[in-house]
Amino acid sequence: MIDLEEVLGSPPPALVNDEEYPGRERFDRKPFVIRRGDTAKGFTEADVVIDDTYVTPTQYHATIQTRACVASWDGETLTVWDAAQGVWNSKLAFAKSFGLDPERVRVIVENLGGGFGSKAWSHRISYYAARLSMTTGKPVRMEQTRAEEFLVHPHRYDCRIRFKMGVRRDGTLTAIEERALVNIGAAAGSSNYNANRIIWQTSNLYECPNVYLEQIGVFTNLQMTGPTRAPFNMPAIFPLEMHIDRLAAAIGMDPLEIRLKNYKTHASTHTKPELMEQEMRVPWSNKQLDVCMRKATDAIGWERRKEQRNPSTGPRKRGIGMAAFIAHQGGGKSPNKAYADVDICRNGTIRLHIGVVDIGGGQKTILAMIAAEELGVHAGDIEVIYGDTRDTRYGPACHTSRVTAEMGPPVLQAAAEARDKLFVLAARQLKAQPSELASCDGLIYVKACPQQSIPFAAACAGIDAANPISGSGSRESNPDSPLFSSFGAQAAEVEVDTETGGISIVRMTAAQDFGKAINPKLCVSQVVGGIEFGVGYALSEEGIYDPKTGRMLNTNFHQYRVPTSLDMPPIDAILVEGGDPYFAFGARGGAEVTNAPTAAAIGNAIADAIGIWFTELPVTPDKVLEALKARRLQD
Template structure:
């Protein structure tokens, strides 16, 4: 192999840097109109009156759609593991079909106009009156929580080994701690946008989606048309992080408005619209209790959590996932509970569950290290398991010892003095913290078509999503090495639901899933080329085709027919059952250095090193970028990000980047990233996945470094000035 691992530039780089790339909101079909949303201002109740007269009088307004005049819409289907596309519904609300209000921000009208200014002005003039019903919106006041159902598609709600509570009570050394994390809102560089066009009964949607197939199936069901009559196009997506994995009101209402007006409609959400109508990360309360002997060997590990669902949607997060796998405790109890609130449902957000779950577990491990007098790295080494701790499954790939050894050496961990507050740089207190990173690895079926032409080109066709992570570049490299051709000869077609079906770009599954099918298709092509080569001689695939007088050969994996989809579903279930007998994950170690002002509590991250085991590194440049991006997002989670919900009204109080603080360049030091590049023998091309493991462990590493600098434990994110200096 010559292409795999090379730090190649992204094939979509020139289009994006020159402005040639066209995103969803930049599509301009003939006759385009513009839409704007009107949001409810209560959390629960009914609309008793809607005055749209002033809105309709605005010059250029074409229509004001409400529950009183909107076309019919089919309710969302219930989620079922037999059809993963049912997970695409952001909420269960049937928009503009009745007078019910389910959350503060729910769209109650959509205005369509000839220009965007007229649409926005008219939307601001719609007046609603409500019959307000009692609403439950304060997560902090919710007790008791209900146990998460054991049949969750995301993760089981409970797991146990031995009697952890009894072992905790008997342990010589214990910590029993409570952690909280706030809600987080999605802030992709490109806000959500949809351009919807109807041609008779056929619907074409340009959308900022990270799940083409799910979107297509969901839209077909909602508008009661055949799946074949829906086309979703998303060649470029300006970031997703999970927020664009579900179908939210904007997409549905754009298509509904286009059907009602008979004109193409563009609905580009404002930043505030995104906060009001697109779910984010759930807040949590977590308990982590650890018991150990005097040498630091864990005898008990307890991790319980409470998270939030919307009353009209959302899925539990796998908050205790890493606590099932990271440490070899003799007795383990993990349990997840949920509460339902009258709020916008939560949704996927980079490393759902593990991002916030590792904060609690890894901060607790740091506290146990202090109680036992052990170095935090040494404590983790002493509790490294040989097999999966809860169920005894074998690891397919586990390199955390090597990761920590490499990271400690490169970061200069031995220079750390153990006493909190013992390291200074002038007036700054200096602290060093560490935490484990973890994210499970999965693969899904992917359909692909590969064509090798005598003209010297290879075309890979697959309807996957490119959100800026370099997916097309990586698959070109996989294809090149699988066929033994130069990577420059490979062209990748993607971002169109008319192409062979791909899994969503989420869960760190896309690269490995598609690579497996590419390799399978390449093997089929290689067999065809070898048969031709027996007649012509040579091993260059292009030369073989030319000498044989054959213009091209093609091979496919999977089929998008109804029978093919059933076969794909069977492949998924079979693969899932096989994989359930093994434990496979990406892992890493996060090393952080902070400087803290002792008077103000100002915290600055001065150095960062992340060392990761993600299996085979397909592209050294894009993989580092992915991991570094996850770390940046984790730094935001640690120090500043927090969605503030008014506990009286359920209204988000900081729905803009002026008040919801994400990291900027001045907040981020140079982030060094190292990777083992050690293939997992059970995964296609040895790939595990890089998209999400980078954010895990980050918040804990920051909190642990702040403790080392100051002696103050912060167990409630974000780590703000008042919590450090107060």
């Protein structure tokens, strides 16, 4: 039983022990609701009401590296070379599973060939390898094939989402009703299913006085679901932003204008299920979504939409669309616990110890840059100890865009503490007080007389060789107010071939609010990678399942079609930097969520090109041809 509507009325028997994945009793077919105002009243006040249902597909991570590990037990210590996005969470989980003192477990992740949530924690084969090593006394290596990776890994939830929305002629939203059915698969727990994340985004993206939003998780016989690069964002934003465009078209309003008309200036706190009907309005820590929307549309040439609307005589039609997003990510995740340490040695060596994994997002580089800025040296001067539980303290796993937000403050604190201790030594050489000193570009100088300076390395000569200078930093939980979120907007220009049904993306623009881009090149890279996820979700990626067994059939890259370089358009990535005062140098996370509006922007551009709104993803050539044929018959 894999169909959402079918299972709602007749649930299948459990396929996974609830002891291992508790959650069925809490989540299965239970509605979680956000409400405010009176939607019935709101719809009577509307001039236009549109009601439709949208279907979004499963999506898989398609990492270059499949799951692999080596485990070695020497009789005293378990060492695991793993493919995971966090070393410390894995260390603690191994210790608990095998009844070991955590000090007797070491986890190493030197390099990771992609994660996107699939490796948010250690998976079964790592435990199997560890148990086999402890049994045989020999190192054990295990690796999954590509087909196994498709079959046994959690994937993105497929959803069926109904939207009913009302709007006045002036563009003011009067009411929103939403019913989101989420296919949880065979198992879910609080760690991999968020019972209100889809409807939270609807509640917070636009201002509307009357809403009734319902999210229902449904257990089916499909394989397990779980983190998949912003797992709920694309399913949430695609139908919402398509529906907003349809309302704009119905009242003859520009899609950008209707979004700005209903711009939400305060957050509605529905982040905890028990608070969903106890709305509190709180400020954002920093929000520049309106700037993002204007920059993305300006960059695509928004004024050309009207010019391209005149139908050409040829089969190729062009259109331009946009979409915005909000995501409750990028500001850290509970419990927000993180530690960092900085050592400065007599020979001038600087070591930064961080218990995190660099999964390709540049975490090693970004955190070294934060430390270097605070110390007044160059990032290349810092040796980074990372990806290993030995010689580091607890750091978060690298997912939900949390590492910069959570590790940035402790890194800054540790560097500042070590710098201030070094200033005590430097002050003697400069004949000044430590409080009178500053450092920059490898020099320590007197603030009132910058010419009075010494090299950083010269100050280090006063350090006791047996006792390096050390600084430490830690991170506490976020306050309840303001609310920390990520924002952005994208625009797409597409060309639709009405003879073949083929869709080509001509160009995309993206404006993302990162607070402060510590390393702009890495931020742009994350925007491009996120868009690639969104392009596949919109146009080609889809799991195909045996209806009798629920087993996935297209377990290879020939039949499960991820975008290649030939499918990707030119992308203009615009980094919006206003700074977020709650984070180190104003930088918050945002890499994971860069895929959120892509499918909606593409869908709206397709509608602008041929006048057809596709409510089911992916939009493949056969669906385009069927829709065009249906319209001809109707005409």
